[in-house]
Amino acid sequence: MFNPFKKKSTSKEEMGKVTLTKIEIIKYKRLLRAIIGNRGDTLYKFIDEYNSRNLKNINVEIRSTILKHHTYDTPEEFELDLFNTYFDELVLMYLQTKKYILSVDWKGEETNREIEKFVNERLSFMNEEEIKFKILDDLQEKIDNKVLCVYSSDFLMIKLKLIDNELKKIGYSLYIINNNSDTYHLFVAKTGVINEDEKIINFWSADIDDFEHNGLGRKINAAITAEKVKVYLADNKTWEIVTNTVFFINGEDEETIEIETINCDEIIKGRIPKKTIYDIIC
Numbered sequence: 001m002f003n004p005f006k007k008k009s010t011s012k013e014e015m016g017k018v019t020l021t022k023i024e025i026i027k028y029k030r031l032l033r034a035i036i037g038n039r040g041d042t043l044y045k046f047i048d049e050y051n052s053r054n055l056k057n058i059n060v061e062i063r064s065t066i067l068k069h070h071t072y073d074t075p076e077e078f079e080l081d082l083f084n085t086y087f088d089e090l091v092l093m094y095l096q097t098k099k100y101i102l103s104v105d106w107k108g109e110e111t112n113r114e115i116e117k118f119v120n121e122r123l124s125f126m127n128e129e130e131i132k133f134k135i136l137d138d139l140q141e142k143i144d145n146k147v148l149c150v151y152s153s154d155f156l157m158i159k160l161k162l163i164d165n166e167l168k169k170i171g172y173s174l175y176i177i178n179n180n181s182d183t184y185h186l187f188v189a190k191t192g193v194i195n196e197d198e199k200i201i202n203f204w205s206a207d208i209d210d211f212e213h214n215g216l217g218r219k220i221n222a223a224i225t226a227e228k229v230k231v232y233l234a235d236n237k238t239w240e241i242v243t244n245t246v247f248f249i250n251g252e253d254e255e256t257i258e259i260e261t262i263n264c265d266e267i268i269k270g271r272i273p274k275k276t277i278y279d280i281i282c
Contacts (some may be wrong), residue, residue: 001093013073018086019051028087029206034193036100043094050087058082065094088179101177103186108152111181112140115186119174122188131166137149139281140245148224150246158246160184161220161282167191174206178215221249222262222281231270231277246281263271 020028036043040158042061049057051096066085072078082172095101102118109115114138119128142148143155150158164174168191175194177185194205206222230238235237241247241261251258257269 003191003262011064018084020047020087024087028091031194032091034182034189034205036093036098043091046090046094050090056143062090062094062187065097066090068097069093070109092177092185095187096185101185104155104156104184104186106156106182108182115136115159115163118186119167119188123172126188128172131170133166135281136162148244148246151262151264154246154248154262156184156219157216157220158222158281160186160208160216165282175205175207176214176216178204178206178213180215184215188253218248218250220282223247224281225277226277226279229272229276231261232256232269233268239270241268261265 012208023046029044032043032047042059046059046062047061066078066082070081071117072081092101092103096103099118099121102115104110104115116131116133116136123130139148139155139158143150158175158238160176167174167188171191172188173191173193175187175189179185191207194207204213204215208214208216211217211219225241225243225247227243229241229245231241232238241263245261247261247263248260249257250260252274254275257274257276259269259273261268
């Protein structure tokens with residue numbers, strides 16, 4: 001099972017005890033309320049007690065959460081790790097254990113349709129109907145049948161955008177907790193529930209379209225060629241890409257579209273005429 005949480009090896013003498021400021025406590029509570037609503041008494045209490053934490057007063061539920069991700073030889077080793085662990089990592093452990101979030105490596109899912117399953121489980125938990133992700137099923141079938149070949153990391157971004165599009169139709173969004181790692185920590189909540197004031201340094205939460213904060217680093221606009229296409233490269237050369245090539249749209253002017261292919265062959269960056277026939281994915 002994918003585990004994004006690493007044990008610290010730092011001693012108490014090497015770094016001061018990690019603490020939260022008052023404004024961070026307020027922001028964390030707002031963020032967590034958006035994710036878990038009124039079901040997080042244990043976590044809300046832990047936020048208040050975090051700065052004075054030790055093995056004597058740590059909540060049993062929090063303790064068991066940490067032990068599901070880390071192992072310790074002695075109580076002293078456990079206390080030392082607790083002393084040096086940032087709150088954002090502890091809260092992510094808790095949210096993942098309780099299945100409020102899904103943590104996915106940037107390279108792709110562990111199993112096909114892992115994210116769709118998580119999203120529908122969360123919708124069911126919130127008494128909403130499940131979503132049929134037909135366009136994703138069609139794309140996955142083409143990949144399975146070798147009609148399309150797409151880097152798994154790029155397909156993951158397309159998948160996140162397509163799922164978010166479907167969620168927004170019913171008033172929800174797919175959010176990413178960005179803690180400056182190689183992992184996407186995903187959760188489902190009402191659209192607009194996270195605002196700029198609630199973003200915390202090294203622990204930003206933003207929906208898929210907020211690429212400046214969500215950790216994706218780009219807007220997700222993707223398409224598939226419906227015919228052979230000539231790409232004009234920066235060095236005045238041309239390159240022909242075949243039908244069913246997936247590409248990102250990076251920009252456009254009056255006559256051309258700037259693209260970047262993401263199929264399993266060599267990555268091609270250049271411009272294609274606007275009259276090119278292609279199918280928009282997202």
